Structure formats: structure tokens, C-alpha cells
Amino acid sequence: MIPRTKTVQQPELNQKDLLRRITNRIRQSLELQEILDATVAEVRSLLVTDRVMVYRFDESGSGQVIAESIQRDRLPSLNGLHFPADDIPEKARQLYLKVRLRSIVDVSSGLIGLSPIAGAGTDDLSTVDEIFYRPVDPCHIAYLKAMGVNSSMVLPILHYDVQAKHNREQLWGLLVSHHASSRITNKRELQTLQSVVDQVSIAIAQSNLLSQARQQHTREATINRVSTLLHSLPTIELQAALEETVNALQGSGGRLYIAPRQTHDTAKWLTCGIQPEQCGRDNLIEEHPTFTTWVASESDIRDSDSDEPTTPNSHSLFPLPVRRARQLSLSKFSRGAEALSPHDSSKPVTVTDLYLVPALAALTPVFQSTPIRGWLVLPLCYRSSFLGYLSIFRSQMDKEILWAGCFNSNENQKFPRQSFEQWRELKRNQAQPWTANDIELASSLGHHFAMAIEQYKLYSQVNALNNNLEFQIAERTAKLRQSLDQGRALQRVTNHIRSTLELRTTLQTIVREVRNLLDTDRVLIYQFTNESCGQIIVESIEGNWSSLLESGAPPDFFSQRQIQFYKRGKVGVIRDISRANLTLTQREFSQGCQIQAALIAPIGVGNHQEDKALEIPEEQPLWGLLIAQECKALRYWLPYEIKLLQKLADQAAVAIQQAELYERSRTVAAIAQAHAQKLAIAAEQQKALFGVITKIRESLDVETIFKATTTEVRRLLDADRVAVLRFISDSSRDCGEFVSEDVQPGFASVLTAKIHDHCFSHQHASQYYQGPIVAVADIYQAGFKECYVQQLAEFQVQAQLLVPLLKGGRGTGSPSQLWGLLCIHQCRQSRQWESSEIEFVKQIAVHLGVALQQAELFGQTQQQAEQLAIAFDNLKQTQAQLIQTEKMSSLGQLVAGVAHEINNPVNFIYGNLSHTSQYAKDLFDLLHLYQHYYDDPVPAIVERSQLIDLNFLEEDLPKILKSMQIGADRIRQLVLSLRNFSRLDQAEKKLVDIHEGLESTLLILQHRLKAKPNCPSIQVVKNYDNLPKIECYTSQLNQVFMNVLSNAIDALETYNTNPTFQEINKSPSTITISTHFNHSSIRDKKKLGSSQPANNPLLSPYYVLIQIADNGSGMTPDLQAQIFDPFFTTKPIGKGTGLGLSISYQIIVEKHGGVFECISYPGKGTEFLIEIPTEQSQRE
Incomplete structure (x- = not known):
């Protein structure tokens, strides 16, 4: 019965296009996963269902979704999740395999449609038969509802392995279509999907062939690598081959046991990776009776079995097709060396979990401290010889499985699950089974190991025979050569005596x-x-x-x-x-x-x-x-x-x-050489003495002479240190200082070290005036006081030679003075000083005394020359100041005279301007009266008035008179400023207004403040405080203002040559003049610090501070340190004398007792601070 539910009309299927796309995908790609992903996507787009997936069965009957295409907002994803075997019972799996049963379920109608393929199991397969509907099992309906599925369609995917020994079809997986709503599936759709499944089966077969080819290639490559290592005579790389074998079989450890060839020989073994413990102190696991019995019994079981393969379980073994001789008794396995006599090929004995094998119970204690679970043992035999065992171990591992829903894997699923949400199951300490590929690879590698070991043993035997033969030949040859060697030895002795x-x-x-x-x-x-x-x-x-x-x-x-x-x-x-x-x-x-x-x-x-x-x-x-x-x-x-x-x-x-x-x-020869050496030393000493005398004649610098002398003396005497000690006081010889030295590397320097000696000086200082030399071979045996020995030990001295340096004496006209000591130190060991060495340093000391006397005379002469130079500089500076003062005085007299001469006519003009203005006004008033009463003038008057432009004359004449008055005022102000600047009548100290002097100076320099073709105008910013009149020398103070302001203008003109309009607007040339009235001096504030109160009546009277700053280029610290030096200038020749600021400094500091400082930073301008006390009488 066909379900009659309301469904949406499906689009017409295009079977040929779908099959063509899937076939092309199979041809284009060799990766099965890509083909399956493309297939489910194509099928879902064709069926327009919510989910299409490929489900693959495992050997246990459970399975996993390995490919899926899904409508996300309709059904959840099941990709990658596992399903237990109870979800698809064994009976259903057999129907899928034997009749290739297809199932269609409609949950809403409660029916399931079953469609077997006619002729399944034969070569004649029909495409699609009828679909038979029957009621679906309630558990099946609940199962689908829990998934959110209302209609499903399942087609089996079969796989035919062409390379299997028994070619039979296997149930590989399922192609499943799920839909969240009801849907009718017709025969055409079923036929199309069956064709798709057939193509997928072809792709699976193709993928299996490709995987097998890849595995075969990898296996052959591994065998080649191991074979290369094993057959590389004369050194067979057994260790490297063992490690390569363990890696190829995914093992965690391995052992190679080589059985002894003879009874009295010992076995050899190699290990790699994780190993079990030894069986006892010296017993190997391969020689344990349990091991040999187990290997022999498993080998016999495999020999008695048929060639049919068995299914491995937790402790079963894969079949060993090679027949072994059963006549061997198990007693031979007890030693492990003669356990087997198989043919030249054998297959391994394997166990997946050694803890589940009863026959190995006696060996499990040696494995308990290791993670080893799996064990592969390969007996190594070559022809009729047993060679040993190759063992590979596998460790236990944790296995994680993602299930579709939570369930108990140890119980049968009696009821369907209510949820298919992802459930993570972690299985710990799981054994890893051995696959057929592992068995085949191990067998191939074991064959190469057996041949290599047999070849190695034969090669060793041949080498042993060859070595024995060579030894016998060598022994006989040695006896024959003995007599010849004796003659040759006698000849060698003779030759050696002669040579x-x-x-x-x-x-x-x-x-x-x-x-x-x-x-x-x-x-x-x-x-x-x-x-x-x-x-x-x-x-x-x-x-x-x-x-x-x-x-x-x-x-x-x-x-x-x-x-x-x-x-x-x-x-x-x-x-x-x-x-x-x-x-x-x-x-x-x-x-x-x-x-x-x-x-x-x-x-x-x-x-x-x-x-x-x-x-x-x-x-x-x-x-x-x-x-x-x-x-x-x-x-x-x-x-x-x-x-x-x-x-x-x-x-x-x-x-x-x-x-x-x-x-x-x-x-x-030694006596002659010693005599020649003494002569050479004497010549060298004379040469060095001549060099010292030459240095004294060439240079009057004592330091240079000392340095050259100490270096040369240390070189000639081979001493560790030569130093010059200068006594600090002439009256006492207790204190001294080392002023020069030459020291051997590795010993301490005494340069600039201060010596305070109260022991040695009392004993020997008085004798130095007579010129004795103190030669000490060992300071610890010389009888010195302990304090002096300790002082010498600080400088690592063990032997010393002390020579006095006397200054003056005979031929100098002055008494002899003990200047210091020439010290020769031996620091490595004690030393006996030769008489020639003592005489040599004595002559050196005499000439050093002459050098000291000459240096003192030269110093006195040089000091007198310096005093004369200072006096000459002072005289030159005084003359320059007098000239400058005279020039300023003459300029003042000239200015005063000019001002007086200008002032007389200006006063005459200024006095008559008011009368002239009144007269002009009276004349114009009279003219207006004439024009008012005689309004018809004669033509001559009219013509004359038009000629002289009477109206303009009447308007312009008062303006002219006004301009003349303003000009006269400016001339009077200029004369007044000139007189204030010169102040010839104020040569003594007077009470003066500082602001008046500043304004007079600015008025004189007004023309330099205006703009010029290459320089912008200079702005003057005035920040004047309320200042009282101060007592000062007016003309000298005005000279200081003139020098400082002129330098500021020069600096701005140099800094701002040819500026741009933007530069002028951004930073216009500015001179800032500020005045302050303070209760304390800035000099006193620096001395006392900021914590001292400013108004301290004990320090000084009140002070006036004038600050003149510009925003020019500023000065560097080196230049700033020289600006007050006489004749120092940075201006071109002819533009400055270098005396302006020097004279200004003397006027402010020396004449007025003030402070004159300069503060300047490059790029930030310059500021001069002028501070003057308000009362000069108190200062004096």
C-alpha cells in the first residue's frame, strides 16, 4: 500500500547529468573523500532533501558518517559521529548485503517501503523492482523522530575486492537521504540513486586499489632501506636497521636477538625504544622457558591449521602458512638458541594484548612497568639454521570516539535513544592490533635480517681465518727480521752518536x-x-x-x-x-x-x-x-x-x-760568551746613559725625561718596575709621591701613590745626602722593620735598588737638596744586584739630578716670562680701555657741542613759530573781511589769487606751521637725548632714572630698528617696573646699554637675513627689555639657595635688574664662555673691536659692584642680566 500524504511536487530528475557529473568526479580525483563529498552534495541538490550522507560500517558492525550534505536550518549535522552496531542489527545488514535491499520510510504514514534488487547475488541484476510497503516498527519510528526525520531513504553500498583471496562482496556502507517533512519517493528516483551507488562502489574499488598500491610502494621502500643497511659490508648496520623496522611497523620498541653459534658462545642482542625488564640478573627474555615454549606452541598451531585465514581477536594470531618440523621437542626451546629449524622463510607470531594470553602469564611482570601491550615475534631462520628472534613492541594508547547520542556500549540497545547529540567516549590503555600488512612487512624484513645475520657470521669466520693466517706469517717474518733489526739498531745508535x-x-x-x-x-x-x-x-x-x-x-x-x-x-x-x-x-x-x-x-x-x-x-x-x-x-x-x-x-x-x-x-765558549755579554751589557748601559743625557739636552720637560729614563732602565735591567719617587716636603722625608713609572704587565701600578714612611726614612734618609745606594736582594732577609716590609709587600716588591736624586750641589751655586729617589723593584723573586747595575743607575741618578736643576731654572724663567706676558696683556687692555674711554669722551664732547649748536637755532625757530601762526591767522582774517565787504575785486586781484591758489594757501599754511612745530619738538627731544647720553656734566655718581637712559639709547639706535632691504624691522617689547632712581655713573651705564643693544641688533640682523614672509610672521625679530626692583641680589640667591629668605638686610641694599633679551640664534657654551674676554669678537674684521662686552663687564661688576651675566642656548636666543645696587655708597 502506497502512503497517501500531501507532499510537494518534486522537480524532474535528470539521471544522465547526475551520473555524468559523478563519473567525471571519479575520473578527476583519486581521493575517495572528495568523491563522496561531491556525491552527497549532488544527490541532495537533486532530491532537494534536508540531509544526504554516506555511512561506513566498521568490522564490529558499528559505523560512522564520513560524508554529509545538509540543510543547516532543518536538521543537525551528524558528520564524523559513530553509531553503535545495535542501531542497524545484523539481520538488516545481511539483507542489505544479500538482496541489496533498499528501504524507504514515511514516518507520518507509519509505512516502510522495501525494494530488493532482482537477481541479487548473480551476474544478472535488474535495475529496480517493485516497492513493497508494510507498517514500520515503532522503535524505528521513534528512532527517526528523535533525529527530526519524517522521511528517509537508504541504499546499501557494496564493495568487491578484486585482490582478495576469496572474492566476495562486502557491505561497505549506506547512502542515506533524510527529510524533515513527508516526501514521496518514486521508482525513477530510486533507479537514479541506485546508479549513483553503483558509481560510488566503483570509486571505492578504485580508492582501495590506489591505497593498496601506495601501501605496496611504502612497504617496498621500507624493505629497500632496511636491506641497504643490512647488506652494507663490511659493517652491517644492524642497529640502524632495527630502528628503521620499529618505525615502519609503528612500534614503540624492538629487540634483535642473535643466537650463539656454538654452545660456549654467548648470545648478542640489540635494543631500540621501550624495553621490558630483564628476567633475573643476566637472563634475556628470549632465553626464558616461557617465551620459547610460547613461540614453539604457536608455531605448531599455525602449522596444523589450514591455509584459511582466521579472524584475529584480543590474543589470536594470524596464520603462519609455512610448515615447520613438528619433530622438534619443546626442550630445545629452553635455551633459545636451537629452538627452531625451519626453512629459510618464516612468519611472525603476534599478540595484540599480551596480558590476555595465559601462556605469557609468567612474562607479564617484566612488562608491567612499561606501556607495552602488543608483541610481534619473528623467528629468524636461514635454511636449516636458527639465527635468533626479531621482536617488535607496541604500546597501549588512549582512543577517543564521538558517538551520536549517549549509550552503554556493554549492554544491548533495547530502546531507541532520545537524543543524537555528540557524546565523547574516551577508552584508555587500548591495544593496537596487528594488520595483515604488518604481518607481510615483518615477514619480508625478517627474511632480510636472517640473510644479513648469516652473511655477517660467515664474513666474521672468514676474517678470523684470515687473521690467524696473517698472524702466523707475521710471526715467521718477525723472526727472520730480528737479526736484520739488530744490525740496523746498531747502525742507528752509531748514527745518533755522530749526529x-x-x-x-x-x-x-x-x-x-x-x-x-x-x-x-x-x-x-x-x-x-x-x-x-x-x-x-x-x-x-x-x-x-x-x-x-x-x-x-x-x-x-x-x-x-x-x-x-x-x-x-x-x-x-x-x-x-x-x-x-x-x-x-x-x-x-x-x-x-x-x-x-x-x-x-x-x-x-x-x-x-x-x-x-x-x-x-x-x-x-x-x-x-x-x-x-x-x-x-x-x-x-x-x-x-x-x-x-x-x-x-x-x-x-x-x-x-x-x-x-x-x-x-x-x-x-761559555766563559768567552759571558765576557762578551758583560761587554755588551756595559755598551748597552753606556748607550742608554747617552740616551738619557740626550733627552735631558733635548727636552726640559721633567715628565718626558722621567718616562724615557724609567722605560730604558727597566728594559736594560730586566726589572719589574722602575719608578721615580718625589718627596713632598723638603724638611721631612717621611712623605712622598710616585710621579713616574714603567711597570711590567701583571704587576700593580704605584703611579700617584702616596707614601707615608716613618720606618725606612729615619734609618736611611740622612745618609742619602752623602749619595749611598741601598741595594736590597730580599726585603724579608734585610732586617727591615715590619711596617716597612708591609708597605713594600703592598706593591709586590721582593728586591729593590734605591738611588737618591740630589738637586743642586757642586757647580750650581746652591746647596745640595734631596729631591727624591729612583726606585728599581723586582717583584717576581729576590735578586742579587750586580755592581755594574748599581754603577749604571748611579750615573743615571746623577744626570737626573742635573735635569731637575735645569728644569727648575727653566721653570723660574718660564714663570717670569708668563708674568711679563700677563703684565703686557694688562697694559694692552688698559690702553684699549683708555682709547675706548677717550673715544667715548670725545664722542660725548662732540655730541654735546653739536647738541648745543643745534639747540640755539631750534629754540629761535620754536619760539617764533607761535607768533608766525598768529600773524598768519590775522592776515587771513583780514583777507576774509576784504572779501566780505568787497565782493567784487578788480581783475588783477582775482588773477593774482588764482595764480597763487589762495584757497589752498589758506588751508596748507597752518599745516606747514604745525609740521614745523612738530619737527622742532623732535629736534629738541633728540638734543635732550644726546645730552642725557653724553652726561658730560655728570661724571660723578648721580641719582639717575634707568628708564631715561634706556629710552635715550633706543632713540639713538632707532634707525637700526627699522626694516632694511634684506632684514625685517625689529620690535622692541618693554616691560618696565616701577624703579626708583639709582646712584650710578650715568655715561658709563649708557655705554653698557648701547653695547648690549647694539650686539642684540647685530645678532638679529645676522640671524634673519633674507627671511620669507611666513618666517617673519611666525617669528618676528624681537628685543625684550625688562626691569625689576628686587630686595636681594641674584648672586646671593645662588649662594644661599632657594630656602634662604629673599629680603635679608645683612646681605645688601635693594637692587635693580635689567634684562635685555633677543630671539636670535643664541650661542654655544664654548662661545658663551669667551664673550667677556678682551678682544674676543665673532664679527668680521673692521666691524668690532672685541672690547664692548669686556668694558661693559668692568663697568657693571668693578665700577658698580653689580652682576653682569649672559644666558644663551643655541636656537633660543640670548639674554643679558644687568643688576646694580640702588646705593653705591653703602657698597663702598
Whole structure:
């Protein structure tokens, strides 16, 4: 029965377009996820439903939504969520697989439509059969309603693995369409979706083939890398190959156990990553009976099984198709070295969770401290040989699963879930199963490990045989070469004697060569110091035998009988010390030194005669003995060894004679060289003395002379420090200061150090006037007082040479004075001062005294010259001031005279202007009366009035007279200002108005304040305070104002040359004049600080402060420090004398007792502060 519900008419399907797009997507992309995402999007756009998704089954029957296209505002997303196996029971999954059942559910009608494919399971498949409807299960309806779904359609997706051993179809997943409202699905839609599902199956097969190809490529690459490491002879990289294998199998650790080849051999093993504990102290896990039994039993089980694969569970193993010999007893597994005799290929034994395998219960304690759960064991066999085990461990891991709704995974789902919201399940300590790919890769790698180990063992055996053969050949060759080496050694000793004259080196070479040639334990040379006594001088020892060179032999070790024997050139041969004819002392000494045998050859200084029959050899002087000793055991000395020792003793005698001759020649040469060295030192000292005298003649600078002298003296005497000490007081010699030094690097400097000595000065200072020199070889042995020794120790002094520096005396006309000391310090060790060194520094001190006297005379002369220069500068300055004062006085007289001459005619003009104005007014009034009463003038008057423009004349004449009056007033004011500026009648101190003097100066400088072609006008800002009249020299004070204001104008004209209009508007040229009346001086405020009250009657009377500031370029601190110096000017030649501010400073500071300061900063202008006390009488 078909449900009859009201639905929306669906658009017509275009099957061909949909299939073409999906097919193109499969062809264009090799990634399955991209194909599935595109498929669900295309299907949902075609069906116009709220959700289309692809659901994939897991091996356990549960599944996950892996692709989804959804209408967000209609249904929630299920992408990435897992669903338990109970949601789709096993029966339903079998229907999906066997008949390819499609289901269509309409919740509103309560019906489910089922449509199996006809001919499912055969090659003849019909497209779509009828859809059969029946009532849907209530649990199914509740399940869909909880999802918010009212209609659904499900199509199975099958997968056919063409590479599987048993080619059978598998249920891969489902294509699901959900809609929030009711919807009718027709056969055409079902047919179209079935075609889409078929294309998806093709894409899945294609993706599986691609994945398998990639896995195969990765597996082969891994095998190649491991194979390269394993087959790289002669050094097989087993450790690197093991690490590569563990990484390839995703393991956390691994072990390679190499079984011993022989029973008495020991096993070898390599480890990587996480490892279990050892089974006992020295037992390996591979040698544990439980391990060998488990591997053998699992191998037998796999051999008895068929070739059909089994499904792995928590502790099951994948099949091992290789048949193993079952005849091996389990007892062979107890040692682990002969457990297996398989063929040359084997497959691993695996366990997913070793804690679930009962057979491994005895081994689990060694794994409990590690995270290891999974274990793969691969027996390594090559042909009929068992080589060992390759083990790979896998650690447990935490696994997180996102479920669609919360449920209990340990119980069957009896009721549908009420919510499908995301639920996060965390499974801790989960084991990682071994896959078929892991088994196959491990088997391939194990085959390479087995071949490599077998190859390595064969290679080692061949090397061992070769080494043994080479050793035998080398041993025989060594014996053949022994005789040749002895001859060559004798030749080397001879050549060495001829090439060197160093006796000890030659003797050491002889004993070393003898020990090597005779292969004995100790060889030494004994030298006689007189007829019966001697000592050991060189020795060569092989092994841990005691040294006779260190312990020494008794002085009279050899008896007179033995000495006479050796003087005749006889060689003493002792094969057994215990049986030799020795004295008691010799026997005890030999036993203490563990001497078993000895060979003794004499060393004579004359020619040795060999023994002849019936002749008594002539005795020769005996220098010593060449002795070879055997300490390990008794020794039978061969004849060639005795002859070799005698020959080497003769060569030692030759070397001794050469050394004695060489030593004599060296002694004579040393005496000559010492004499020549003394002459050279004396010449060098004379040269240095001449250099000091030259420095004294060339320079009168004492510091330069001292520096050159200390440097040269320290160099010649090889001292650690040479310094010049100057006494501070002439009457007392307790205090001094080091004024110059030259010190060896690494020692403290004493320069500028103050010396306060009350110990040494009392003892030696009085003697310095007679010129003695204090030479101290060791300050700690000189008997000095403790205070003086401590003072010298501070400067690291251990020996010193003190020479007095006397100034004046003979030939100078002045008494001799002790100026200081020339100190030569030795800081490294004590020192004996030579008489030539003392004489040398004494001559240096004499010439330094002459230099001091010359420097003092030069200083006096230079001081007199400086005084004359100062007097000349003062005279020059005084003359310049007198000239300036005379110029100002003359200018004042000229100004006063001009002012007087101008004032007389101006007064005449000014006095008559008022009368002239009145007369002109009377004449015009009379003219108006004529015009009023005689309104018809004669033509001549009319013509004349028009010619002179009578009306204009009447209007302009009063203006002319007014202008003349104004001009006369300005001339009178100018004359008054000139008279005020000159003040010739006020040369004495008078009470003066400061503002009047400032205004007079500004009036004179008015023409310089106006604008010029290249300079803008200068504005004058006046901030005048109410000032009383002050007592001062008026003309001098006006001169100061004139100098300061003129300099300010000059500075502004220089700073503002050719300015722009914007610059003028932004910063116009300005001179600011401010006056203040203060109760205290700015000088006193600086001394007392801000905390002192300003009105202190004890300091001074009241003060007037004048501040004149400009906004020019300002001055630098260096320039500001020189502006008050005489003749200093920054103006071009001819523009200034450099005396203006200097004279102004004297006028304000010296004449008026005031303050004259300058405050200036570059770019911020300059300000002059002029402060004058109001009453000069109190100041005086």
C-alpha cells in the first residue's frame, strides 16, 4: 500500500547529468573523500532533501558518517559521529548485503517501503523492482523522530575486492537521504540513486586499489632501506636497521636477538625504544622457558591449521602458512638458541594484548612497568639454521570516539535513544592490533635480517681465518727480521752518536735500543764517580718493574775484584742470580729488585782489546757499565746478544769521549760568551746613559725625561718596575709621591701613590745626602722593620735598588737638596744586584739630578716670562680701555657741542613759530573781511589769487606751521637725548632714572630698528617696573646699554637675513627689555639657595635688574664662555673691536659692584642680566 500524504511536487530528475557529473568526479580525483563529498552534495541538490550522507560500517558492525550534505536550518549535522552496531542489527545488514535491499520510510504514514534488487547475488541484476510497503516498527519510528526525520531513504553500498583471496562482496556502507517533512519517493528516483551507488562502489574499488598500491610502494621502500643497511659490508648496520623496522611497523620498541653459534658462545642482542625488564640478573627474555615454549606452541598451531585465514581477536594470531618440523621437542626451546629449524622463510607470531594470553602469564611482570601491550615475534631462520628472534613492541594508547547520542556500549540497545547529540567516549590503555600488512612487512624484513645475520657470521669466520693466517706469517717474518733489526739498531745508535753531542740523550737512546733488541725487562748504565763508587744515570724499563734510577744502588756496589775484571774489557754473563758469585749486598739488592739474570758490559774511555789466547788484556780506564737485566725468569744469554751488548758499550764509550770534548769546548765558549755579554751589557748601559743625557739636552720637560729614563732602565735591567719617587716636603722625608713609572704587565701600578714612611726614612734618609745606594736582594732577609716590609709587600716588591736624586750641589751655586729617589723593584723573586747595575743607575741618578736643576731654572724663567706676558696683556687692555674711554669722551664732547649748536637755532625757530601762526591767522582774517565787504575785486586781484591758489594757501599754511612745530619738538627731544647720553656734566655718581637712559639709547639706535632691504624691522617689547632712581655713573651705564643693544641688533640682523614672509610672521625679530626692583641680589640667591629668605638686610641694599633679551640664534657654551674676554669678537674684521662686552663687564661688576651675566642656548636666543645696587655708597 502506497502512503497517501500531501507532499510537494518534486522537480524532474535528470539521471544522465547526475551520473555524468559523478563519473567525471571519479575520473578527476583519486581521493575517495572528495568523491563522496561531491556525491552527497549532488544527490541532495537533486532530491532537494534536508540531509544526504554516506555511512561506513566498521568490522564490529558499528559505523560512522564520513560524508554529509545538509540543510543547516532543518536538521543537525551528524558528520564524523559513530553509531553503535545495535542501531542497524545484523539481520538488516545481511539483507542489505544479500538482496541489496533498499528501504524507504514515511514516518507520518507509519509505512516502510522495501525494494530488493532482482537477481541479487548473480551476474544478472535488474535495475529496480517493485516497492513493497508494510507498517514500520515503532522503535524505528521513534528512532527517526528523535533525529527530526519524517522521511528517509537508504541504499546499501557494496564493495568487491578484486585482490582478495576469496572474492566476495562486502557491505561497505549506506547512502542515506533524510527529510524533515513527508516526501514521496518514486521508482525513477530510486533507479537514479541506485546508479549513483553503483558509481560510488566503483570509486571505492578504485580508492582501495590506489591505497593498496601506495601501501605496496611504502612497504617496498621500507624493505629497500632496511636491506641497504643490512647488506652494507663490511659493517652491517644492524642497529640502524632495527630502528628503521620499529618505525615502519609503528612500534614503540624492538629487540634483535642473535643466537650463539656454538654452545660456549654467548648470545648478542640489540635494543631500540621501550624495553621490558630483564628476567633475573643476566637472563634475556628470549632465553626464558616461557617465551620459547610460547613461540614453539604457536608455531605448531599455525602449522596444523589450514591455509584459511582466521579472524584475529584480543590474543589470536594470524596464520603462519609455512610448515615447520613438528619433530622438534619443546626442550630445545629452553635455551633459545636451537629452538627452531625451519626453512629459510618464516612468519611472525603476534599478540595484540599480551596480558590476555595465559601462556605469557609468567612474562607479564617484566612488562608491567612499561606501556607495552602488543608483541610481534619473528623467528629468524636461514635454511636449516636458527639465527635468533626479531621482536617488535607496541604500546597501549588512549582512543577517543564521538558517538551520536549517549549509550552503554556493554549492554544491548533495547530502546531507541532520545537524543543524537555528540557524546565523547574516551577508552584508555587500548591495544593496537596487528594488520595483515604488518604481518607481510615483518615477514619480508625478517627474511632480510636472517640473510644479513648469516652473511655477517660467515664474513666474521672468514676474517678470523684470515687473521690467524696473517698472524702466523707475521710471526715467521718477525723472526727472520730480528737479526736484520739488530744490525740496523746498531747502525742507528752509531748514527745518533755522530749526529748529536748531548751525552744523556745518546745514553738514553742506547739503553732503549738494547732493551728493544734483547727483549729484556730493564737496561741501565752505571757510572763510576771514583775507583769504587758510582751511580745509575739512565734507565729503560719494560713492564711494571721497579725503577733503580729512583731507588738507587749502594755507592760501593761493585767489589774491587769485579772492577778489575771489567777494566780488562770482560763481559759479565749471569744466567741465574741465585747461583752467581756475588757479595751479600749484591745478592740482597738483586732479590729486592727481582733480578733473575743479568748481562754486564764495561764502558771504557780507551780502545778495547779483544781477548787473545795466552795474553793478559791491558787494563783500561773504566768509565761505567752497560747492564741488561731479566726480571721475569732466568735467561740463557745467546752469544750474539753478548756481542751486541759489547758493541753498544763501545759505542757508548765513543759517545762519552765526544761529549767530554764537547763539554770542554762549551765551557771555554761559555766563559768567552759571558765576557762578551758583560761587554755588551756595559755598551748597552753606556748607550742608554747617552740616551738619557740626550733627552735631558733635548727636552726640559721633567715628565718626558722621567718616562724615557724609567722605560730604558727597566728594559736594560730586566726589572719589574722602575719608578721615580718625589718627596713632598723638603724638611721631612717621611712623605712622598710616585710621579713616574714603567711597570711590567701583571704587576700593580704605584703611579700617584702616596707614601707615608716613618720606618725606612729615619734609618736611611740622612745618609742619602752623602749619595749611598741601598741595594736590597730580599726585603724579608734585610732586617727591615715590619711596617716597612708591609708597605713594600703592598706593591709586590721582593728586591729593590734605591738611588737618591740630589738637586743642586757642586757647580750650581746652591746647596745640595734631596729631591727624591729612583726606585728599581723586582717583584717576581729576590735578586742579587750586580755592581755594574748599581754603577749604571748611579750615573743615571746623577744626570737626573742635573735635569731637575735645569728644569727648575727653566721653570723660574718660564714663570717670569708668563708674568711679563700677563703684565703686557694688562697694559694692552688698559690702553684699549683708555682709547675706548677717550673715544667715548670725545664722542660725548662732540655730541654735546653739536647738541648745543643745534639747540640755539631750534629754540629761535620754536619760539617764533607761535607768533608766525598768529600773524598768519590775522592776515587771513583780514583777507576774509576784504572779501566780505568787497565782493567784487578788480581783475588783477582775482588773477593774482588764482595764480597763487589762495584757497589752498589758506588751508596748507597752518599745516606747514604745525609740521614745523612738530619737527622742532623732535629736534629738541633728540638734543635732550644726546645730552642725557653724553652726561658730560655728570661724571660723578648721580641719582639717575634707568628708564631715561634706556629710552635715550633706543632713540639713538632707532634707525637700526627699522626694516632694511634684506632684514625685517625689529620690535622692541618693554616691560618696565616701577624703579626708583639709582646712584650710578650715568655715561658709563649708557655705554653698557648701547653695547648690549647694539650686539642684540647685530645678532638679529645676522640671524634673519633674507627671511620669507611666513618666517617673519611666525617669528618676528624681537628685543625684550625688562626691569625689576628686587630686595636681594641674584648672586646671593645662588649662594644661599632657594630656602634662604629673599629680603635679608645683612646681605645688601635693594637692587635693580635689567634684562635685555633677543630671539636670535643664541650661542654655544664654548662661545658663551669667551664673550667677556678682551678682544674676543665673532664679527668680521673692521666691524668690532672685541672690547664692548669686556668694558661693559668692568663697568657693571668693578665700577658698580653689580652682576653682569649672559644666558644663551643655541636656537633660543640670548639674554643679558644687568643688576646694580640702588646705593653705591653703602657698597663702598
